[in-house]
Amino acid sequence: MIELEGLTKRFGSKIAVDHLSCQVRPGIVTGFLGPNGAGKSTTMRMMLDLDNPTSGTVRIDGKHYRELQEPLKYIGALLDAKAMHGGRSAYNNLLCLAQSNRIPSSRVDEVLDMVGLSAVAKKKSKGFSLGMGQRLGIASALLGDPEILMFDEPVNGLDPEGIHWIRNLMKALASEGRTIFVSSHLMSEMALTADHLIVIGQGKLLADTSMADFIQENSRSYARLRSPQQERLRDVLHQEGFTVVETAGGVLEIDGATTEELGELAARHQLVLHELSSQRASLEEAFMQMTAGSVEYHAHSERDPAAEPPVVGAGWGESWNKPEGTDRTDGKGA
Amino acid sequence: MTTPATPQAHQQAPDAGPPGPYESPIPIRPATLGDAVASEWTKIRSVRATIWTLGVMVVLMLTIGLGTALLVATDGGTLANDPVLGLGFFGVLLGSICVITLGVLTIGSEYSTGMIRTTLTACPSRGRVLAAKAIVFSSLAFTVTTVTATVVAGLQNLILDGAPASADDWLRGTVGIGLYIAALGLLALGIGAIVRHSAGAITIMIGVVLLPLVLALFMFADSLRGVQRFLIDYSIPNQIGGLYGTTMTSTGPSGWEPLLLMLCVAAAALGGAVAILNRRDV
Numbered sequence: 332m333i334e335l336e337g338l339t340k341r342f343g344s345k346i347a348v349d350h351l352s353c354q355v356r357p358g359i360v361t362g363f364l365g366p367n368g369a370g371k372s373t374t375m376r377m378m379l380d381l382d383n384p385t386s387g388t389v390r391i392d393g394k395h396y397r398e399l400q401e402p403l404k405y406i407g408a409l410l411d412a413k414a415m416h417g418g419r420s421a422y423n424n425l426l427c428l429a430q431s432n433r434i435p436s437s438r439v440d441e442v443l444d445m446v447g448l449s450a451v452a453k454k455k456s457k458g459f460s461l462g463m464g465q466r467l468g469i470a471s472a473l474l475g476d477p478e479i480l481m482f483d484e485p486v487n488g489l490d491p492e493g494i495h496w497i498r499n500l501m502k503a504l505a506s507e508g509r510t511i512f513v514s515s516h517l518m519s520e521m522a523l524t525a526d527h528l529i530v531i532g533q534g535k536l537l538a539d540t541s542m543a544d545f546i547q548e549n550s551r552s553y554a555r556l557r558s559p560q561q562e563r564l565r566d567v568l569h570q571e572g573f574t575v576v577e578t579a580g581g582v583l584e585i586d587g588a589t590t591e592e593l594g595e596l597a598a599r600h601q602l603v604l605h606e607l608s609s610q611r612a613s614l615e616e617a618f619m620q621m622t623a624g625s626v627e628y629h630a631h632s633e634r635d636p637a638a639e640p641p642v643v644g645a646g647w648g649e650s651w652n653k654p655e656g657t658d659r660t661d662g663k664g665a
Numbered sequence: 666m667t668t669p670a671t672p673q674a675h676q677q678a679p680d681a682g683p684p685g686p687y688e689s690p691i692p693i694r695p696a697t698l699g700d701a702v703a704s705e706w707t708k709i710r711s712v713r714a715t716i717w718t719l720g721v722m723v724v725l726m727l728t729i730g731l732g733t734a735l736l737v738a739t740d741g742g743t744l745a746n747d748p749v750l751g752l753g754f755f756g757v758l759l760g761s762i763c764v765i766t767l768g769v770l771t772i773g774s775e776y777s778t779g780m781i782r783t784t785l786t787a788c789p790s791r792g793r794v795l796a797a798k799a800i801v802f803s804s805l806a807f808t809v810t811t812v813t814a815t816v817v818a819g820l821q822n823l824i825l826d827g828a829p830a831s832a833d834d835w836l837r838g839t840v841g842i843g844l845y846i847a848a849l850g851l852l853a854l855g856i857g858a859i860v861r862h863s864a865g866a867i868t869i870m871i872g873v874v875l876l877p878l879v880l881a882l883f884m885f886a887d888s889l890r891g892v893q894r895f896l897i898d899y900s901i902p903n904q905i906g907g908l909y910g911t912t913m914t915s916t917g918p919s920g921w922e923p924l925l926l927m928l929c930v931a932a933a934a935l936g937g938a939v940a941i942l943n944r945r946d947v
Contacts, residue, residue, distance in 0.1 A: 431704035
């Protein structure tokens, strides 16, 4: 269990992480999402006591990181894969970490075998490919067989095989009752691995919910209709009070309607349908919608007296906003 | 080199999650400074820089030490009134640059490779990491310097006759030199930890060794006489000379004083480094 409480990090006048409070619970994969520059890595670095928070605390099983005597046995982290000395062999890179935490050297062979690097254990890590470097980083995270595992963008730069491997590994680790905390800026990746989501934008907490709830709350569900009698169909729908959006290829999209009621409606009016399906916006769209909201909030901040002081982008947002008029909220959802 | 691992890993990986459930089978025993020292020993012996810098130092000390002795031997035969031990000075002065380099690299390479993040994640106590590095590096530098200095001094005394040297002279010219160079290396380690940049720290350290003498050369004015004297007296070459009993001036530190001085400076640098590391983001 990792608990963040009012975690704040300020670099000069820029707030990287802004009063972040949340919990990372054991036994599940928690996805940590945000666009680039949202403060994900800074948060993870503060969790590991690499950066000092401006204010707020991080507790790991109730303790501050610096109080952990053998931290590798509590928490294993992959921050960036290349955080190893390239002139040292894979085995020695892991051995020196193991020794500092009193982990027996036999465990080094075990984790190398686990990530499939046994054959190159004696090779210098400098010559490793991106995927191999990533595996070595994961081996170092698994070294202490820790209860908590943290991965920062683990699939970055990996080939499909590697991505598949990491995905399964994370699920397997979580099923053993471990706490898995994984960051990403790819929502589609999270959809396949995470059970719980923590979303941040510009350092602020935007969502802390289960994956299912997140989709429910943030994605638009709509029905898709296609008919050769499109004109009539549209009139009928208007009469019934549905909002119809016409998209490319003569497809009608109707928000907030079930396929049952639409099908029955069409039958009553004897309309031929070529397509009737219920659609759900992808997770990626939901994520974009949510983070777009956080950007919009800042762009409007000069008008809103209660808002945070304007950030760098505020001036740009304002000048863009003026000629466009006031109806820009419409455009965002599409 | 990159190909063999991938397919193999792909096949075995999905079900290869560690067998340990929630509770790890690995016993938790409290880690101590000794474990950190073992870790640092693995680090220093598993990189090439160690062999290179120390190897070059040994070669420099041997060739320069024997070279000067042989030169004097073919020239005149004896050193008359000077102790033969003092001839080791030139080799040690050049060799010290190698120890400085290794001292800086011991911490600087962690920053340049990003390893420092992994290191401090594994051992969050900055003081313990730095202490372990200091212990491992200084022991290694001390051993290599002392052994080489002793061998050089022995050979020089076989080749040449000179003024008789006391047991204390011998101790200072071997163990004393080893300790002094190790302390100089510790200063380099402290500077390396503070500036976090290998090339920058090595430049600073070479400046520390050479600049006082170079500056003193240009101080012709009478009003600067005092400063000039101070710079020469306390310059590192003159301090090494002090240990050998062959100083340029008679007012500078002599006997065991240079060692004490360098140990204090190194301790201050390392103490400062720990304080800064504790406060600073990695």
